[in-house]
Amino acid sequence: MTDVCAAAGQPRTYLMCPPEHFAVEYAINPWMNPQLPVDTELAVKQWEGLRETLTGIGHQVRLLPARVDLPDMVYAANGAFSVDRTVFGARFTYPQRAAEAIAHREFYEELGWRYVRPTETNEGEGDFTYLPGAYGGTILAGYGFRTDPDAHRRLQETLSRPVVSLRLVDPHFYHLDTALAALDDETVAYYPQAFSPASQRVLRQLFPGAVIADRSDALAFGLNLISDGRHVVVNSEATGMADKLATAGYQPLPVEFTELHKGGGSVKCCVAELRG
Numbered sequence: 001m002t003d004v005c006a007a008a009g010q011p012r013t014y015l016m017c018p019p020e021h022f023a024v025e026y027a028i029n030p031w032m033n034p035q036l037p038v039d040t041e042l043a044v045k046q047w048e049g050l051r052e053t054l055t056g057i058g059h060q061v062r063l064l065p066a067r068v069d070l071p072d073m074v075y076a077a078n079g080a081f082s083v084d085r086t087v088f089g090a091r092f093t094y095p096q097r098a099a100e101a102i103a104h105r106e107f108y109e110e111l112g113w114r115y116v117r118p119t120e121t122n123e124g125e126g127d128f129t130y131l132p133g134a135y136g137g138t139i140l141a142g143y144g145f146r147t148d149p150d151a152h153r154r155l156q157e158t159l160s161r162p163v164v165s166l167r168l169v170d171p172h173f174y175h176l177d178t179a180l181a182a183l184d185d186e187t188v189a190y191y192p193q194a195f196s197p198a199s200q201r202v203l204r205q206l207f208p209g210a211v212i213a214d215r216s217d218a219l220a221f222g223l224n225l226i227s228d229g230r231h232v233v234v235n236s237e238a239t240g241m242a243d244k245l246a247t248a249g250y251q252p253l254p255v256e257f258t259e260l261h262k263g264g265g266s267v268k269c270c271v272a273e274l275r276g
């Protein structure tokens with residue numbers, strides 16, 4: 001570990017948005033079925049469980065107020081991507097979510113961070129992951145379903161960190177954070193088959209020590225996790241992934257998250273890290 005790395009388990013600050021108005025009213029990914037009922041009360045309860053788990057291990061959670069007309073706003077990871085108080089704003093693929101970006105922008109402007117307005121489609125931390133300890137600070141960026149690869153180039157110019165473009169090929173894993181997770185400042189876990197053969201090779205070359213997930217781990221949203229380098233918060237259905245993480249030396253903290261899976265996301269989708 002180099003000195004740019006945050007120590008494992010150190011307090012972090014996250015942004016979350018309560019699922020008071022969560023619903024599946026449209027289908028923009030293979031997980032969403034507007035015909036299936038959603039228990040919003042249960043979604044709120046499970047989301048509270050996630051928030052309490054994060055604060056219980058010493059992290060700070062800031063809240064973004066939910067909006068009644070934005071049923072996917074609970075997936076706060078998609079609203080922006082920040083490193084060193086510079087915020088790369090999101091521009092959503094689907095019109096149903098477009099207004100979420102404005103709510104996030106207002107939050108960051110109030111915080112006084114530098115907000116860079118997006119010019120290309122990108123879904124924030126859904127498709128961008130930051131590894132401060134990998135090669136002096138590296139951003140992994142997904143494309144293929146949501147984020148425009150031109151946004152990757154602009155992100156590199158904006159944040160002055162190398163951006164590694166990775167092509168996603170399986171519609172079930174339409175965001176990078178459904179297929180790959182940062183476990184600490186330099187280590188990742190991922191499901192290889194979610195990526196093109198060339199991107200798999202890039203990942204093998206950059207991360208020979210990665211934790212490798214299988215299809216059942218990924219389908220259980222086992223990679224959609226939040227790690228502080230020691231504790232790994234992961235949904236309780238992803239038992240195979242929890243075992244692999246424990247074997248790799250991390251401490252899995254399972255949380256029930258069934259309701260929010262109906263929108264096509266799990267714990268990581270509901271959290272954006274504020275990197276100040």
Ligand code: ARG
Nearest residue numbers: 029075077126175263265269
């Ligand atoms: N229903 C949302 C969508 O399809 C889910 C977003 C999940 N977020 C994530 N970071 N993977 O846009």
